[in-house]
Structure formats: C-alpha cells, structure tokens
Amino acid sequence: MTWAILDIENFYCSAERVFDPSLRGVPLIVLSNGDGCAIARSAEAKALHIRMGAPMFQIRDVVKRHGIQCRSSSYELYADMNRRFNAVIAEFTDTVEIYSIDESFFRLPVLPSGLGDVEMAHRVRAAVKRSVGLPTRIGLGPTRTLSKVANALAKASEKVWDGVVDLHDEGLRRRLLAAWPIEEVWGIGPALAKRLRPLGVRTTGELAALPAEVAREVGTVVLERLVRELNGIECSDFEPEPAALKSTAVTRNFGEPVRDVEALREAMVRRAVRAAEKIRNQRLQASRLIAFAHGSRFKPNAPSASRVGRLSPASNDPRVIAGMAGRMAEAMFEVGAIYTKCGVMLEGLEQEARGQLDMFAAPDPRSPKLLAALDEINTRFGRQTLRLGSEGMGVKAYDTKRALKSPSWTTRIDQVPVAR
Template sequence: MSQIFALVDCNNFYASCEKLFAPRLKNVPVLVLSNNDGCVVARSREAKALGIKMGVPVFKIKQVITKHKIQVFSSNYPLYADMSSRVIHTLEALVPRVEVYSIDEAFLDLSGLDKRFSLEDFGKQVKAKVDKDTGIQVCVGIAPTKTLAKLANHGAKQYPATGGVVDLTARIRQEKLMAITPVEEVWGVGRQLTKRLNAMGITTALDLAQTDPQQIRNQFSIVLERTVHELNGIACLELEEIPAKRKQIISSRSFGQVVTELDGMRQAIAQHATRAAENLRAEEQQAKVLTVFIQTNRFKTDQPSYSNSAIGQLPEPSNDSRVLARLAMQLLESIWRDGYRYNKGGVMLADFYDQNASQPSLFEDMTKKYRSKKLMAAVDQINESGLGTVTLASQGNCNCSGLIPMDTSMRDNRPSLV
C-alpha cells in the first residue's frame, strides 16, 4: 500500500486565536508580539496585506499601527497551547495516526483512504471539521511524501482558488506546482542553501527535483539528497507518532478564585515553576530561559485590565526546581501590580539543553550540580511513589484543587507541553 500524507496547518495561528475570542476583530488587522513586546511574531491576513513583515520591531511600525488601527496583543502562550490541543484532538478523531509537528501543524496518515474517498474531498472535510469544532481555519496539503505535503500546503495557502486544500498525489500536479514555487519554499531549504542552489541555476522546486540526487549529496548533504527523493515521490520520512522532545514547556492554569495579593500569586507561580521543572527532568533536559506571565480576565470589561510577562536567563542551564522557582519569583516581582484581580498566571521554559550532554562552564561548581541532580531525583521518586509529597516552601498551601485547568482534557493534571 502506497503512503499518503496530509499536512494540516493552522492559518495565522496566534492571531487567529486572538480573533477567535473577540468577534469585533473580524476583518481587523491583528498583530501578536513577542513576550517582551519587542517584535512581531504573528500577523493576521489583514496585517499581512498591509505589508508588515514577520519579526519587525514594533517601534518601527508605530505609525502604520496607528494609521490602520491595528490591534496589537502580547503573546498568550497558554491560550495558544490550549487551542492547539483542541485542534489535535479533532484531527485524532478523524484519522488513526497523527504526528504533531509543531504547535500549529500536524501530519496525518491517509494511506489507503484514496481507495475509498476522493482525497481532496476528505481534505475539505478535515478543514470544515476543525473549523466547526475549534473555530480555527486550516489549510490541507496532501501528497505521497511529507516534503510534497508541505509543498501542497504552501500552495493551498498561496492560492485562494484552491479553497485551502491541495491534492498532489498526481505527478503532473506535483510538477506544475513545483515549477512555480521558489526553491526556498521547499521544506528544509534555508537561506544559505538557497544562495548556493541559485548559484547552480536551481531556482525552483522543480529544478531541485530534477537534479541528480548523488550530485546533491556530494555537494551538500544526505539530508538534501533525501529532499530530492521526496520531491520525486519517494518517501524517506516516516510519520512519527512519538513526539520529539519539547522546545518549550508551559505550566499555566486559570485560578479557581481571583488572586489579588502578591503572596497568593507567589505560591501559584512557584507551583507552576515546580511542575514545569518536573516535566523538564522527565525529558532529561535543562532550560536556560524562563518566562513568567500574569493577567486579569480580559472578558471582565467592568474591571481594570492588566497583563504582563517577564523573561529571565540563567547563567547555566538547570532543571532544579529551586533554581527555576527562585528566578520565577524575581520575575514576578518585576511585573506585579497591586489593585488588580488576576485570574491567570504561569511559567514558560525555553532554550533547552540535554542534561547528559551539556558543556559546563569554566567556573561551574560540578559538585553542587551533582548534588542538585541527586536531590531532584530523590524528590521525584518520593512524589511519584504515592507515599508522600515534597514541595518547595514558596509553594505554600497552593494545591491543584485551588486551580482550574485551562484544558480539562489534560492527563493527570500535568501542565500543557508545546
């Protein structure tokens, strides 16, 4: 049985999530900014039409924002993680095998379905079902390899006449799309590779597909050689149902009761930092960057509104709950404002390193690091045994019963992982 993949990609995902909960923003340009509100990380369709580029510093486009009344939001990763899980849950109900590729993309295994259905019609059903269940618009690319499925999805986004679904199972359609697609749009071909390929006269995806794979391997790498095979319909990449190690870990909950005092928020943030650290250790990773975020209920229009986040960096990567909670407390102090009724807070870890392969610095105390590892292993063992619970003093009396999960489908009340 020949393999068939579909790539489902959410359209302008972060901006779409913000629009979903604010109907007034329909047809209004929306931007989502990085955690420190420095750069644009997501743009709605309307914002793209105004020529705003991804990654542009927001201070450079203040006049454009004012002129076109663009709505600007800080990143709300707990919301995006929750909506992502809802989209994936919908996809898993439609097909038996799903690979979560990123927060807004997933590969589906459609092998065998072409014998029973029109794949294009099935893609339209997937698109309609996700829209109905989650309110998120997606595009669907279908092809015999992952690389071609990515290309098909690019075509579905690029050309509105496709209706958001492109089926590239036929070779003639593959070649037509590749002929009009720049080589830099091929999955895995970055800026530097594009320059080298262009110098060889390879400017389109079709040019790359028609190049001798051995030549590509000799001049570039076995990875790019596989890309050439994939562009020719030879699958080299399998569906990976076991997720790769996370690039981010988010622990966030809506509070059962509003928090108005700093001590209460300290306890909640300490608990989130501890839970995130537990998941970090479970994946045998360490983090160097930590973000704390707090916010009031944006839908309570009769109350003062406030949301903020702060990012901190450790001198050395760590997965020690004490180290991460200590940094989280410092960041919380910097963004806390009295006089607000907070309904949500959380912690995000990023910039991960393998705990078994990280390079220590010249001045790092390895004895201290060894003791930290042994202590955290002992704490995890006790907490997992069911015989008792070890917590940080900063967690106070805060416990799971005082928090309401954003995503009630989360298993064993663990924090969302992205």
C-alpha cells in the same frame, strides 16, 4: 498512502478571534514576548505590509493610522486551541503527528469512506472550522515534503485552490514545482538557497532533478533526503509517539535592562526554576546546564557571556538547578555592562530515576516528596505560590512586559467568556 498536513491560517490571530468577535475582519497583529515585535498577522494586517517580525517601534505609525489591533501572545490559549483542533483531526484518523503549535501531519485514507483524499481533506477542514472555529489549509502528497509544498501552494493561492492542494498527480506536480522557488521549500533556508543558486537551481523542479550525490555535497544527508522526498520517495516513517524532549530552554528579554549583579542573578534564578519545572512535568532530569546573559544584539560591544555546567547526578531539583545558574550569573556579570536578556538551557535530558535513589548521590532522600508537594501547590494555587527565597518576591522591572494580553478565555475560570 497519502501524507496530509493541516495548518491553521495565521494561527495566533485566528485563535484570538475565536473568543473576541470584535477582532474579526479588522487588521490584527499578535506580538512577541515583551510586546517587542509582530509575530502573527491577520490577512488584513499583511495587506498593510506589516512584515513578519517587524519591531513595534518601527510600525507604530502604521498601526495607529490604520487602527491595527494588537495583542500580546497568550501561549496558554494557543496550546489549548492546538489540543482542540488535533482532537478534531483524531476523529478522522488514528495517525496524527503534531508537528508544531499550528500544524499537524496525518495520513490518508482516513476511514473506508469511499471518498477521495481531497474530499476527505475538505471534510476535516469543515469539522475544524465548525468545532473549533479555526480556518485551515491542507496539503496532500506522497511524502511529508510534498505535502508541505502542497500546503504552501494552498496558502499562496487561496482563491485558486479553495484550501486543499493534492500533489499526487505527476503532471500537475511537474507544472507546479517548475514555478515554485526553492526558498519556499521546507528545509531550504537562506544559506542552502545561496549555495544552490550558482548551480542553476532556482525552482523546486530543478531541485528535484538534482542528482543525489550533488545534493549531499551541497548540503548534507538532509538535503539528499529532501530531494528524494520531492521525487515522491518517502524518507521518514510515521511517528506514532511524540519524540522525547532532548533539551529545553527558558530565555527572555528583560522588561528593563539589567545593570546590577543581584538583578541578573535573580532573573537567572527565575528562569532556572521555570526550566526545572518544565522538565519535572515531563518526568525528565537534566545532566547539563547552560546559563547565558547578553546585551542588545543591535548594539556594538554589548556584553555576552555563558557558562556550562554538569549536573551529576542528573537533576530536576530547582534548588540544585537554580543554585548553579545563580552562581553562574554572578560569575559572568561584568560591572558596567548592560544586559537585555538571559536564559537557562537544560540538556542531556533523560527519564527521571524511579524507585530507590542512589543513597550516596541523593543529597536529600526527602527531595522527591518535597518536589511533588511543590508542584502540587503551584498547580493548584498558581505558579510561584511556593518559591525559592532566591527568586525574590513580586514583579520586578526586569520581568517581561505583556501589556496587551487578552483574557485567559479558556484556561482561567474567572475569565471565561460570558454570553449575554
């Protein structure tokens, strides 16, 4: 069996280009929430040395000089494009594992077609290009980790490989891994690379040769498994079902810094309401709530505070969750402090209690119907149609800015592209 991973080239940029041809062939960057920094770059923008995560205020000159196109991120569009390309992969195989917004693992051989893996990979790429309009690369190997290395190699030398690398052949593998730096390997971050360097481990070939005990000592079982996988030994099975969400968070920078307790509480409540909505969508409830607020991490003496609370019984009721988060915001607020970000995290997620609720635990037996009505109204008429009084009304200075957002091409009927 073969592991394959398909990733979309410069995903957010490529997704923007599908519906806006004027963005094709020109340098393009997609910005983080609040239009703060570049989180996706087209090949042309990379050629102009725009770094991943570069803050806008630092690259403004280059952007202007070279006419680099900028877009705010449109997560609805990217999520929709993600559904589309996964549907195409699913035409070839019933073993698709969505790994991230722009990558999916799947297994080959896909169908008894008589074609080799590499040939099939090219077919999948062509189908995604034709049906969805997105450019891709595919890595193949006997384990997930090796397919990720193969994918990275395909990315690094586009011209040499034509978008598909297969690391099954041991000779080829030895040769390529010997020249591949460990920092580029899935699972090796800066800290691990730093600990491996003194041991003389700099290339992926050297990493693969590390004895298991040493790997475990330097890293953890995670590194030990990684080394095994580099040697072609599978350490993880195919996961047919997406794993249940264990925690979720809604955290945002403020559009304008916050200095008063009312604004902090209201912003916190808005995030809490959104977090509660997210877990209701998945029929989950939370047993732990963490609220935090802090100032700029680039400024000394910036405020930073958080509070942890237990939700007992577990809940997904915005009145409960936002109530607690709002009280926490008031409790952590310091007079004179300047806050630039706050957020709410929900943990200990479990399946929603179905059927009869505990009559002593449930504050209000009408709640399930009320929440269902809330979600239905907000789905039909738009988020925030029905809201808590404590959320406040209208757009506030602290709300995140998204000045450069493209139209909602695929998710708003009044904004679908028109062909003339």
